Amino acid sequence: MNEQLVGGVLDDGLPSLIAAAHELKSPLALVRQLSLMMESGNVSDIERQRMLRQISLTSERALRLTGDLTRSARLDDALFELEPINPQELCKDIVHELRPLFAAHGSDIRLAPRTHPLLLVANRDLLRRIIINFTDNALHYGGENGIVEIQMGALQSGQVIRVGVRDYGPALSSDMWRSLKAKLMQAPQSVHARPQSSGLGLYIASQFAEAMHGTIGVTRHRNGATFYVDVSASNQLSLL
Amino acid sequence: MKKQQSVLIVEDDEWLAEQQSRVLTKAGYITTISPHAMAAIDAVDDVQPDVIVLDMLLTGSTAFGLMHELQSYGDTGSIPIVLCTNLAADISMDDVRPYGVMRILDKTTMVPGDVVTAVRSVL
Numbered sequence: 001m002n003e004q005l006v007g008g009v010l011d012d013g014l015p016s017l018i019a020a021a022h023e024l025k026s027p028l029a030l031v032r033q034l035s036l037m038m039e040s041g042n043v044s045d046i047e048r049q050r051m052l053r054q055i056s057l058t059s060e061r062a063l064r065l066t067g068d069l070t071r072s073a074r075l076d077d078a079l080f081e082l083e084p085i086n087p088q089e090l091c092k093d094i095v096h097e098l099r100p101l102f103a104a105h106g107s108d109i110r111l112a113p114r115t116h117p118l119l120l121v122a123n124r125d126l127l128r129r130i131i132i133n134f135t136d137n138a139l140h141y142g143g144e145n146g147i148v149e150i151q152m153g154a155l156q157s158g159q160v161i162r163v164g165v166r167d168y169g170p171a172l173s174s175d176m177w178r179s180l181k182a183k184l185m186q187a188p189q190s191v192h193a194r195p196q197s198s199g200l201g202l203y204i205a206s207q208f209a210e211a212m213h214g215t216i217g218v219t220r221h222r223n224g225a226t227f228y229v230d231v232s233a234s235n236q237l238s239l240l
Numbered sequence: 241m242k243k244q245q246s247v248l249i250v251e252d253d254e255w256l257a258e259q260q261s262r263v264l265t266k267a268g269y270i271t272t273i274s275p276h277a278m279a280a281i282d283a284v285d286d287v288q289p290d291v292i293v294l295d296m297l298l299t300g301s302t303a304f305g306l307m308h309e310l311q312s313y314g315d316t317g318s319i320p321i322v323l324c325t326n327l328a329a330d331i332s333m334d335d336v337r338p339y340g341v342m343r344i345l346d347k348t349t350m351v352p353g354d355v356v357t358a359v360r361s362v363l
Contacts, residue, residue, distance in 0.1 A: 025326040029347040030256050037259065037352045042266065054255045105254055140252070 019200040020069055027062040031055050057101050061136060065201070068129055072204045075211050080123040082212060084234040087118055087127075087163050091150045094131055105139060107146035118152060119234040120161040126208040127229070130216065131163060133205045134227040138167035151226070154233060164219070164228035205229070246270045247359055248289035250280040250306065251324070252297075256347075260293060260324070260355050267356040277306040284316055291359050296325030307339035320362035324355065 034051045037043060043051065088111070095111050102109045131150065138148040152163045202216070209216045214231035247269045251257035254275065261271040272287045274280035296303045303323065310316040320342045325331065328346035336344070343358040
């Protein structure tokens with residue numbers, strides 16, 4: 001494991017301070033800019049309302065990251081209860097929770113309809129954090145089309161359930177694709193070593209998936225990408 | 241009547257781009273926002289900006305890729321660039337000057353009016 005991620009400079013087992021600081025800089029810088037702008041008084045009431053909304057939504061996004069970091073750092077200490085979960089219901093809740101954020105960006109998030117129910121085995125909190133992580137990513141990189149869709153389906157003769165977040169952003173170049181695949185496999189590195197992104201969010205998602213005996217991955221499309229998590233299907237559905 | 245000058249903002253954070261646009265518009269500039277390098281290349285052709293305010297970490301392509309592309313052509317290579325980045329402390333002006341960068345702004349410490357001051361100083 002990358003020494004910058006665990007047992008770094010402080011040897012405290014926490015995720016890399018560099019990667020975390022880098023990821024938090026953008027939302028904090030935005031909140032600061034908007035606050036200073038409002039403080040200057042040179043904004044209309046309508047602008048002020050919009051900026052306040054952006055501040056609260058950006059703060060929530062940053063807080064989600066800090067929550068994920070805390071949870072990630074304590075993965076080894078905790079036993080995560082795995083339970084049968086209906087992913088359609090979980091994702092409905094996520095869509096409901098994130099729709100205001102997407103609306104504020106002029107985007108939309110939707111859940112692909114399914115006729116047959118699915119049941120998987122996972123930790124509700126970790127699965128939720130993974131999917132929200134992917135949707136945050138899709139919102140940021142999803143392009144101008146503005147639609148993000150959560151999809152799910154059964155694989156391997158129904159033994160595995162895949163929950164994916166599809167965006168319709170610009171096509172990924174081959175270089176970006178290789179870099180992205182590497183980020184799914186590796187711990188985040190210093191911003192000096194990899195200038196585009198620390199990949200911290202993806203790494204945290206992969207840790208959460210691993211804690212549930214699952215995996216994450218990404219599929220490239222001509223117009224965007226799907227980030228997905230694969231976890232075991234629950235046998236309980238076959239007993240119903 | 242003096243022609244309004246045009247600023248292309250290349251920034252993948254939609255709300256930060258909006259904020260920069262807000263400040264520059266209030267200062268009398270016409271602004272165009274591009275969220276990534278490919279859109280920025282199209283926008284440079286379309287609006288022929290007087291200045292480019294460029295985020296260092298762009299979705300899909302780093303700012304260096306875009307600056308290199310702009311430097312490849314005589315007309316676009318002369319457009320002054322203001323780098324606006326979270327990584328200002330790690331960037332040497334000497335390294336980026338050959339790409340047309342004339343100012344570096346640190347997103348984490350700048351105040352809203354700094355982008356106007358920077359743009360004004362390179363025109």
